[in-house]
Amino acid sequence: MSIASSPPDREVSATFKLLLIGDSGTGKSSLLLRFTDDTWLQPDQTSATIGVDFKVKIVDVDDKRFKLAIWDTAGQERFRTLTSSYYRGAQGVILVYDVSNRQTFEHLQLWFTELDTYSSSRDVIKMIVGNKCDKDTSGVREVSRKEGEAFARKMGTLFIETSAKTKTGVMDAFVEVVRKISETPSLWQKQQGPRPGAVQVHGDENAESSGMCAC
Numbered sequence: 305m306s307i308a309s310s311p312p313d314r315e316v317s318a319t320f321k322l323l324l325i326g327d328s329g330t331g332k333s334s335l336l337l338r339f340t341d342d343t344w345l346q347p348d349q350t351s352a353t354i355g356v357d358f359k360v361k362i363v364d365v366d367d368k369r370f371k372l373a374i375w376d377t378a379g380q381e382r383f384r385t386l387t388s389s390y391y392r393g394a395q396g397v398i399l400v401y402d403v404s405n406r407q408t409f410e411h412l413q414l415w416f417t418e419l420d421t422y423s424s425s426r427d428v429i430k431m432i433v434g435n436k437c438d439k440d441t442s443g444v445r446e447v448s449r450k451e452g453e454a455f456a457r458k459m460g461t462l463f464i465e466t467s468a469k470t471k472t473g474v475m476d477a478f479v480e481v482v483r484k485i486s487e488t489p490s491l492w493q494k495q496q497g498p499r500p501g502a503v504q505v506h507g508d509e510n511a512e513s514s515g516m517c518a519c
């Protein structure tokens with residue numbers, strides 16, 4: 305994987321819309337803040353997302369520059385009023401659960417149902433993220449990495465464990481989703497127009513689930 309620091313004037317190859325979904329409290333906003341600003345807020349400084357939050361970040365992946373518009377949605381049902389518009393035009397969806405809270409893992413099935421209902425594309429790139437893997441050290445894990453991987457394999461998605469607190473896996477999660485989208489031109493070239501040479505194929509095309517965990 306190359307996340308090169310590159311010349312500031314490099315042209316953006318494409319803009320991708322990514323979405324973070326999952327139960328309230330799984331750490332979606334914390335993951336986004338870690339990824340975009342490399343910042344971690346103490347638990348008493350965080351608050352539940354109301355409706356939707358939104359951040360833009362430029363990333364360089366495999367010598368290409370991409371602009372990411374990342375939507376952070378509220379996990380709490382009462383704040384979820386604009387559901388179908390979240391999903392419209394998204395090329396990548398990150399489904400987050402908390403490895404120390406089994407219910408958030410079991411609810412993923414409901415999030416997949418919502419995704420199937422509202423997503424405009426069957427080909428949208430999906431990644432399951434088991435967040436808070438730093439809690440391993442305090443012995444409060446309720447979902448093993450193997451279980452997470454097996455579920456991702458069953459659903460045909462990418463998989464990674466992360467910690468927004470320690471940074472573990474956060475960059476890898478977003479980069480892997482961007483790479484997969486860039487390898488699936490049907491997802492984005494219609495909207496943005498083909499750019500000669502904009503897409504390169506990397507990695508194992510047959511791998512449905514890429515289990516990664518640096519925990």
Ligand SMILES: Nc1nc2c(ncn2[C@@H]2O[C@H](COP(=O)(O)OP(=O)(O)OP(=O)(O)O)[C@@H](O)[C@H]2O)c(=O)[nH]1
Nearest residue numbers: 328329330331332333334347352353379467468469
């Ligand atoms: N230990 C640990 N705590 C985390 C991690 N990520 C988030 N948290 C904590 O989990 C709580 C919820 O985090 P948020 O980022 O607000 O969760 P959210 O999924 O955005 O919640 P909603 O906005 O309600 O959907 C906060 O107290 C965070 O500090 C992590 O990787 N490790």
